[in-house]
Amino acid sequence: GAGVSQSPSNKVTEKGKDVELRCDPISGHTALYWYRQSLGQGLEFLIYFQGNSAPDKSGLPSDRFSAERTGGSVSTLTIQRTQQEDSAVYLCASSLARMNTEAFFGQGTRLTVV
Amino acid sequence: GENVEQHPSTLSVQEGDSAVIKCTYSDSASNYFPWYKQELGKRPQLIIDIRSNVGEKKDQRIAVTLNKTAKHFSLHITETQPEDSAVYFCAARRGNRDDKIIFGKGTRLHILP
Numbered sequence: 001g002a003g004v005s006q007s008p009s010n011k012v013t014e015k016g017k018d019v020e021l022r023c024d025p026i027s028g029h030t031a032l033y034w035y036r037q038s039l040g041q042g043l044e045f046l047i048y049f050q051g052n053s054a055p056d057k058s059g060l061p062s063d064r065f066s067a068e069r070t071g072g073s074v075s076t077l078t079i080q081r082t083q084q085e086d087s088a089v090y091l092c093a094s095s096l097a098r099m100n101t102e103a104f105f106g107q108g109t110r111l112t113v114v
Numbered sequence: 115g116e117n118v119e120q121h122p123s124t125l126s127v128q129e130g131d132s133a134v135i136k137c138t139y140s141d142s143a144s145n146y147f148p149w150y151k152q153e154l155g156k157r158p159q160l161i162i163d164i165r166s167n168v169g170e171k172k173d174q175r176i177a178v179t180l181n182k183t184a185k186h187f188s189l190h191i192t193e194t195q196p197e198d199s200a201v202y203f204c205a206a207r208r209g210n211r212d213d214k215i216i217f218g219k220g221t222r223l224h225i226l227p
Contacts, residue, residue: 033214042120042219043158043203056214058115091157100146100165100207103215105157 002026004106006092012112013082021077021109025094032075033093033103034067043091049075051097082113116141118206120218128226133191135221137204140185144206147180147187148215152201161202162189191223199225 005024013019025032034046045059049069060066064082069075079086089110093103117140127133139147145166150158164171164178164187171178175194180187191198204218 035217043217045214045216048214100163100209102148102160102163105159107157 004092004094004104006106006109008109009107010110012114015084015113016081018078018080019082019111021090021111023075023077023092023106025073025075026104028096029094030072030097031095032069034075034077035091035093036088037091038088046077084113087111087113116144116206116208116216118204118216118218120204120221122221123219124222126224126226127194129194129196131194133194133198133223135189135202135204136186137188137218138186139206141206141208142185143208145209146207147178148205149178149189150203150205152203158203194225196225196227199223
């Protein structure tokens with residue numbers, strides 16, 4: 001079966017433009033995470049969706065960042081008015097609803113703001 | 115909220131020697147502790163995990179230990195090989211399914227020939 005799929009793989013955008021990053025989780029996975037990884041750095045938590053619960057948005061760095069998850073499946077991370085410091089790899093992960101189960105990562109979207 | 119500290123940030127060991135990476139967590143309610151390996155240019159992948167009802171788990175050359183009293187857990191890699199070179203992330207999660215996984219900042223492991 002397919003794993004977590006993210007698109008696009010690479011995105012170059014001009015400073016000030018808006019971008020949308022897409023994540024298709026593994027079918028049946030109700031938990032979905034977004035993380036940001038700057039060059040050579042760790043996994044910075046951004047947002048977490050779990051079923052019909054209100055998303056945990058505590059990691060979003062500013063109000064320029066937002067995310068939604070439609071129909072409990074596909075998720076879109078939107079960054080408005082992009083800045084150069086937004087340049088990073090954005091990773092999506094999904095897992096089953098059961099507690100303490102493995103989270104599977106997508107290949108990431110490398111965002112470059114020029 | 116949960117905070118996970120990971121040390122060291124970089125570790126170099128001779129091929130064949132052992133490597134140890136240590137993590138501490140802040141939330142005593144955390145009860146799931148996975149470890150992920152990220153090779154250069156690739157996605158993180160789970161290599162081993164441990165739940166709070168056990169103190170140690172082993173899978174071939176990899177082992178993880180957990181001390182809940184000290185809120186400390188460690189990854190041990192024995193007989194290191196060149197393919198062990200990667201970045202390793204520890205993580206912690208509480209038992210409530212509405213809780214997120216929080217990662218440490220990672221350890222870059224270099225296996226020296």
